[in-house]
Amino acid sequence: MGKSSPARDHVAAAAVRTVNRLSRMTGRGSGTVVGGRVGMKIAPDLVASLSSGRTVILVSGTNGKTTTTSMIVAGWGGSVTTNETGANMPAGHVAALVESKSEHVALEVDEAWLADTLASTRPSVVVLLNLSRDQMDRANEVRHLAERWRKALEAHDDAALVVVANANDPLVVYAAEVRANTVWCDVPTSWLADALSCPKCTLAISHVGSAWHCTCGFAKPAKVTTTLGEELVIDGTPVTLDLVMPGEFNRSNAAMALTALHCVHVELDEAVRRVNAIPSVVGRFSVRRWNGHVLRLLLAKNPSGFAAMLATLPEDGSDVWVAINARVADGHDPSWLYDAPFEMLRGHRVYCFGDRRLDLATRLDYGQVDFVVVDDDASVPTSKETISLLANYTAFSDWLARSES
Amino acid sequence: MTTICVLYPDLLGTYGDGGNGLALAERARRRGLDVELVNVTLNDEVPDAALYLLGGGEDGPQRLAADLLRTSSFASRVRDGANVLAVCAGLQILGTTFCVEGDDEYEGVGLVDVVTSRGERRSVGELATRVGDQLLVGFENHGGRTVLNGAEALGTVLKGRGNDGKLDGYRMKNIWATYAHGPVLAMNPWFCDEILSVVYGVELEPLASVADRLYEERRRVLSA
Numbered sequence: 001m002g003k004s005s006p007a008r009d010h011v012a013a014a015a016v017r018t019v020n021r022l023s024r025m026t027g028r029g030s031g032t033v034v035g036g037r038v039g040m041k042i043a044p045d046l047v048a049s050l051s052s053g054r055t056v057i058l059v060s061g062t063n064g065k066t067t068t069t070s071m072i073v074a075g076w077g078g079s080v081t082t083n084e085t086g087a088n089m090p091a092g093h094v095a096a097l098v099e100s101k102s103e104h105v106a107l108e109v110d111e112a113w114l115a116d117t118l119a120s121t122r123p124s125v126v127v128l129l130n131l132s133r134d135q136m137d138r139a140n141e142v143r144h145l146a147e148r149w150r151k152a153l154e155a156h157d158d159a160a161l162v163v164v165a166n167a168n169d170p171l172v173v174y175a176a177e178v179r180a181n182t183v184w185c186d187v188p189t190s191w192l193a194d195a196l197s198c199p200k201c202t203l204a205i206s207h208v209g210s211a212w213h214c215t216c217g218f219a220k221p222a223k224v225t226t227t228l229g230e231e232l233v234i235d236g237t238p239v240t241l242d243l244v245m246p247g248e249f250n251r252s253n254a255a256m257a258l259t260a261l262h263c264v265h266v267e268l269d270e271a272v273r274r275v276n277a278i279p280s281v282v283g284r285f286s287v288r289r290w291n292g293h294v295l296r297l298l299l300a301k302n303p304s305g306f307a308a309m310l311a312t313l314p315e316d317g318s319d320v321w322v323a324i325n326a327r328v329a330d331g332h333d334p335s336w337l338y339d340a341p342f343e344m345l346r347g348h349r350v351y352c353f354g355d356r357r358l359d360l361a362t363r364l365d366y367g368q369v370d371f372v373v374v375d376d377d378a379s380v381p382t383s384k385e386t387i388s389l390l391a392n393y394t395a396f397s398d399w400l401a402r403s404e405s
Numbered sequence: 406m407t408t409i410c411v412l413y414p415d416l417l418g419t420y421g422d423g424g425n426g427l428a429l430a431e432r433a434r435r436r437g438l439d440v441e442l443v444n445v446t447l448n449d450e451v452p453d454a455a456l457y458l459l460g461g462g463e464d465g466p467q468r469l470a471a472d473l474l475r476t477s478s479f480a481s482r483v484r485d486g487a488n489v490l491a492v493c494a495g496l497q498i499l500g501t502t503f504c505v506e507g508d509d510e511y512e513g514v515g516l517v518d519v520v521t522s523r524g525e526r527r528s529v530g531e532l533a534t535r536v537g538d539q540l541l542v543g544f545e546n547h548g549g550r551t552v553l554n555g556a557e558a559l560g561t562v563l564k565g566r567g568n569d570g571k572l573d574g575y576r577m578k579n580i581w582a583t584y585a586h587g588p589v590l591a592m593n594p595w596f597c598d599e600i601l602s603v604v605y606g607v608e609l610e611p612l613a614s615v616a617d618r619l620y621e622e623r624r625r626v627l628s629a
Contacts, residue, residue: 133419141419142463144463193415193418196446197415197465197469202469203447204415332530332531332544333420333544335424335544335586335588336421337421337588338421338427338587338588338591358615358618358622359619361619362591363424363591365431365614365615365616366424366427366431366616367427371615373618
């Protein structure tokens, strides 16, 4: 990496803006990543120079990054620089940092880029949500990822960094326990299939209620700052959490977002009021119309995401639509369908959409769930009911693009 | 009652490996065959079973699974004729030695005379294997290179890497092993039924289901 030069950084930032504007004008892209790449060619340490002097909060984890980052932006109030399109690697960070000069910055970070982004942005707070299996054909195995997080946090030389970490995810605790000033959040975390074997010694972790420990001594942190049950309490202060968005997992995301804001001295009463009012995030949970149907769009990308999202469905036997692709951004291997608890859909009829609808239908069939393979989208009979449509990453984008608000 | 036992899904269940037990049990049930599907986790004793299933896992858990299997009744039960389907890490564990965390050699269960070393690069992608006059389709994701010392391969690789780019898995009288991980039996109904017919000792009539359509689609895609 070359030495930073203000003149070169200035040229690089201008190039990012120009290329992104051209990209949007020509309709060739959403204009967030390509400009960032050009800028970093000119000035490789552009993220560092653009972050300098600003208050940065980073958010990483397998699920909930985009939603939690949006909650931090909303809760902070005023102008906040953020990568809201989900472009969560350095080129996306550069684009976001160039677009807005706001002093407050909230960035979501791809799990594999956490070490680099910690070093370049030197954040005030990093929020670590959870780690579970996801896109295993292109990403790292999840325990290896936890090891990399731990090493990055060990190596980080800024003692003032506050880590806001989920105390109920053993892989997150393994990574975050190396910091002296980690702020632990005791928030409901339902997915434990990747943390049954201890990240330290591989023996079985015992989970009793929300407590957990291994015989080697590795255990849930005793001193937690944030607890979320019926009530949310942050650092001794009760906070009235009443989200418009559904789902227990979103309550956990909000608790961690608010804890991060508390760490940068944002007033909690004001922040929670703004977080409560968020109706949807980048189309997620939004109600859309398509071809005479009314659809509620739900994003679920991996087993833990499906487990969380399936738990939000009404138990009324209503039809459910599920769309599954296995393109690059989804991971090419849909084996994970067998790790997701689709048995929760027994009693519903499930319409199977997407490139890999036959993989989904086979999964449902073996799980004794009633299904229909939809080869012709126009063939599905319309109803007045709002239908829940669960889709993985590219399938969700397809449905967001083809439907109307 | 015929018991199908999924061994250590908490250690070896990384890639949807639970799908194999599900497919076997469901296809048995639909034919009116008695079946019991049992999950054995790492603090449990290995029970008596007609078929054991071993899946894929990361380095640390794979090492622990090998230790548990070496010291349990598993090996003697298999020598006495119990059947095994071993996938990915499971395939490596049944052999003499395998490699974890770099090039450290680790002792396997030693039921099959095969040795796995660290491959030059990771094998990630679609896998298609010719098994007799059938095609086995699936997905592989592993870092091993497996050499068969006299053991018979399950089949020859048409697409992907398998053991070494030429052969995939191995096949003994009561053991099937492949690098096609996760729900390989869900995706290949013929393979699922072949194992069932050995386990139950009966000829099985074909059983129509949506898995046939999935298999045809994957076969078409992987043959292209």
